[in-house]
Amino acid sequence: xxxxxxxxxxxxxxxxxxxxxxxxxxxxxxxxxxxxxxxxxxxxxxxxxxxxxxxxxxxxxxxxxxxxxxxxxxxxxxxxxxxxxxxxxxxxxxxxxxxxxxxxxxxxxxxxxxxxxxxxxxxxxxxxxxxxxxxxxxxxxxxxxxxxxxxxxxxxxxxxxxxxxxxxxxxxxxxxxxxxxxxxxxxxxxxxxxxxxxxxxxxxxxxxxxxxxxxxxxxxxxxxxxxxxxxxxxxxxxxxxxxxxxxxxxxxxxxxxxxxxxxxxxxxxxxxxxxxxxxxxxxxxxxxxxxxxxxxxxxxxxxxxxxxxxxxxxxxxxxxxxxxxxxxxxxxxxxxxxxxxxxxxxxxxxx
Ligand code: YSA
Numbered sequence: 001x002x003x004x005x006x007x008x009x010x011x012x013x014x015x016x017x018x019x020x021x022x023x024x025x026x027x028x029x030x031x032x033x034x035x036x037x038x039x040x041x042x043x044x045x046x047x048x049x050x051x052x053x054x055x056x057x058x059x060x061x062x063x064x065x066x067x068x069x070x071x072x073x074x075x076x077x078x079x080x081x082x083x084x085x086x087x088x089x090x091x092x093x094x095x096x097x098x099x100x101x102x103x104x105x106x107x108x109x110x111x112x113x114x115x116x117x118x119x120x121x122x123x124x125x126x127x128x129x130x131x132x133x134x135x136x137x138x139x140x141x142x143x144x145x146x147x148x149x150x151x152x153x154x155x156x157x158x159x160x161x162x163x164x165x166x167x168x169x170x171x172x173x174x175x176x177x178x179x180x181x182x183x184x185x186x187x188x189x190x191x192x193x194x195x196x197x198x199x200x201x202x203x204x205x206x207x208x209x210x211x212x213x214x215x216x217x218x219x220x221x222x223x224x225x226x227x228x229x230x231x232x233x234x235x236x237x238x239x240x241x242x243x244x245x246x247x248x249x250x251x252x253x254x255x256x257x258x259x260x261x262x263x264x265x266x267x268x269x270x271x272x273x274x275x276x277x278x279x280x281x282x283x284x285x286x287x288x289x290x291x292x293x294x295x296x297x298x299x300x301x302x303x304x305x306x307x308x309x310x311x312x313x314x315x316x317x318x319x320x321x322x323x324x325x326x327x328x329x330x331x332x333x334x335x336x337x338x339x340x341x342x343x344x345x346x347x348x349x350x351x
Contacts, residue, residue: 006054006058007061007062007065009047010044010062010066010069013037013043013069014072017043017044017073021073021076021080022080024080024084025087026084026088027081027084027085030081037073038070038073038074044066044070044073047066048063048066048067051063051066111349111351112351113348113351114328114334114340114348114351115325115328117351118325118327119203119223119324121248122244122248122322122324123201123203125243125244125247125248126225126244128247129244131201131225131227132200133201133202134186134190134200134201134202135202135204136183136185136186136189136204137180138179138204138205138207139166139177139178139179139180140177140178140179140180140185141176141177141185142170142176142177142178143176144188144189145163145178145180145181145184145185146158146161148304148307148308149184149185149187149188149264150263150301150304150307151263151264153174157261157262157263161181161182161208162181162208163181163208163209164178164208164209165178166178179206179207180204180206180207181207182206182321183203183204183222183223183224183321184224184264186204187224187226187264187300188304188307188308190202191226191304191305192309196228196229196230196310196315196317197229198226198227198228198229198317199226199227199229200225201223201224201225201226202224203221203222203224203324204221204222204224205219205220206219206220206221207219212337212338214285214336214337214338215285215337216337217337217338217340217341219341220325221324221325222323222324223322223324224319224320224321225240225297225318225320225321225322226300226317226318226319227240227317227319228300228305228315228317229315230314230315231316232299232315232316232317233316234267236318237297237298237299237318237320238257240318241255241257241271242255245271245273248331249273249330253273253274254273254274255271255272256272256273256274257270257271258270258272260296260298262296262298264298264301264304264319265298265299265319266298266299266301266302267298267299268297268298269296269298270293270295270296270297271293271294271295271296271297271320271322272291272292272293272294273291273292273294274291275289275290275292275330276292276329276330276331276333277333277335278290292326292329292330294326295320295321297321298318298319298320299316299317299318299319300316300317300318300319305317325337325340328340
């Protein structure tokens, strides 16, 4: 065989292989191409194998030229493989192409819980009347939750507050710490530390060991109010609470005060608002009374004032404790208090 013929065959093989390589568009056909030219029985491999049968002179020149073609084809194959991969990536991302003319998707937005909203409304209606806001502990001593509020141990009035006790005993082996059942302990804590005049409200969470129903939860909020000064009367209490009701419910809502008993006030009252569900006719929600009770209130008992070192002959005061969830129920027409803490977004999104 002449060296010129073999070298020409090699050149045309190189041209053919490179032309074909340029048309390939996927990894599978690239592999077929590799097998056809560089595989064990491929066209170039066959030529290179035959070099052994050539004369020593021809072997050297054809062998060198054949290896050059092999190196070139291998390099070109690697380059084309990178190009094909890039093409694939582009093809795939064009399937997920962004249509910049589409309007953006709204991001899910959080909002304030209805209890937080009503607490803020209640607080601002009182701060507008000159009250300050104070907070207190949710885990409380028996001393503040009951004793300093004129509810000594074994007093039957303790049954009004079904308590969740903490496993903590005093020197007599009696339970002395509990989850506060109301925000009233803050009355004693504040008066113990401050001198009149006092005008403040205490929003916070309370806990009771009680069965739940449409108007009762075992954990709920209260907002306590306390005003102590010289010459404060029941008229001041009624005026303040009427103004509060007007600000929260508007001028058309009916409000009712009735006598009620709390050991830490004398006299004691409760305040109700006409039921939103039946407009006073009587229904399941208001237990057929036409009214929903929203708070207890009264004139601070002289014993409570004396217990914190105030002279009840000089100072008088009023106090109240309201349930914000019940107020939100009346304001927004919610017929079951259990919805507040059921974590159902269908309910929460409405506020
Ligand atoms: C009374 C006189 C004062 O001078 C000061 C405060 C008070 C209120 C007293 N500390 C108290 O806790 N009274 S109460 O048991 O009648 O609760 C007050 C309000 O809390 C209720 O009117 C109601 O709105 C809410 N409440 C009570 N138990 C509840 C509840 N809300 C939801 N679930 C419960 N289980």
